[in-house]
Amino acid sequence: MPHVEATFPVETDPGGSAHRPEYVEGLHALEEWRWRRAARRFETAARAVGSADARFNRYLAAQGYALVRGGEVAGINLCRRALAAERRDAEVFEFAARAYLHLGQRAHAWECIEKGLRRDPLHIGLKRLLVEMGVRRPPVVPFLSRNHPINVVLGKWRSRRHSAGVAGA
Numbered sequence: 001m002p003h004v005e006a007t008f009p010v011e012t013d014p015g016g017s018a019h020r021p022e023y024v025e026g027l028h029a030l031e032e033w034r035w036r037r038a039a040r041r042f043e044t045a046a047r048a049v050g051s052a053d054a055r056f057n058r059y060l061a062a063q064g065y066a067l068v069r070g071g072e073v074a075g076i077n078l079c080r081r082a083l084a085a086e087r088r089d090a091e092v093f094e095f096a097a098r099a100y101l102h103l104g105q106r107a108h109a110w111e112c113i114e115k116g117l118r119r120d121p122l123h124i125g126l127k128r129l130l131v132e133m134g135v136r137r138p139p140v141v142p143f144l145s146r147n148h149p150i151n152v153v154l155g156k157w158r159s160r161r162h163s164a165g166v167a168g169a
Contacts, residue, residue, distance in 0.1 A: 020045040023059055026066065035070030039063050054089070057082040061095035068099040076103060083112070090120035097129055109133065 026041030042063035049055050061082035067075025079096035086092040093116025100109035110133070116126045139146045140154035 019055065020048055020059070022048065023055070023062070026062060030062075030066060030069075033069075035066050039066035039070060039072075039075070042066060051085075057086040057092045058089050058095070061086075061092040061099075065095040065099045065102075068102050073103065075099065083115075088119055090116040090123040090126060092116075093119070094123070094125045094129065097126070101129075101133070106133065 022041045022045035026038045026045065029035075029038035029041060042059050046056055046059035046063060049059065061079050064075040064078030064080075064082065067078065076096075076099055079099050082092050083096050093112045097109040097112035097116070100106075100112060109129075113126050113130050113133075116123060117130075120126070137155075137158075139148075139151040140158060141148070141151050144151050
């Protein structure tokens with residue numbers, strides 16, 4: 001899966017508090033693809049604020065995302081924990097969606113994006129992620145599952161036909 005560029009805001013949390021310096025350092029480590037360092041910085045930030053802080057779930061989800069990107073699939077459990085407790089911060093949903101995408105779980109990523117956009121309909125990161133994911137067409141034969149061999153073959157045929165039509169236009 002190609003790397004999806006993410007730009008996470010660093011200024012303040014949902015409550016308007018400044019972020020911990022460890023969190024900002026973790027974001028910089030993400031930009032440099034230093035997954036383990038990012039995860040450690042996010043973990044330090046989460047421990048520093050404690051679970052009662054409005055920033056905690058964002059830091060936890062960020063840690064989970066960094067772990068997943070670093071090859072530790074169990075990091076998704078941190079994202080799930082943050083999602084279960086989060087009520088306002090759309091960033092938590094973006095981190096989780098990106099982690100699910102990295103694991104190839106588009107349906108879970110889509111669900112995170114939808115829930116995050118319900119909390120913040122103007123969230124740029126989630127809207128960008130939605131565009132990057134693209135929209136799947138419905139199965140060619142709607143009463144069969146998307147993975148049914150007939151739908152797979154007809155879907156590939158439809159896709160090639162559509163691509164040829166677009167290229168020829």
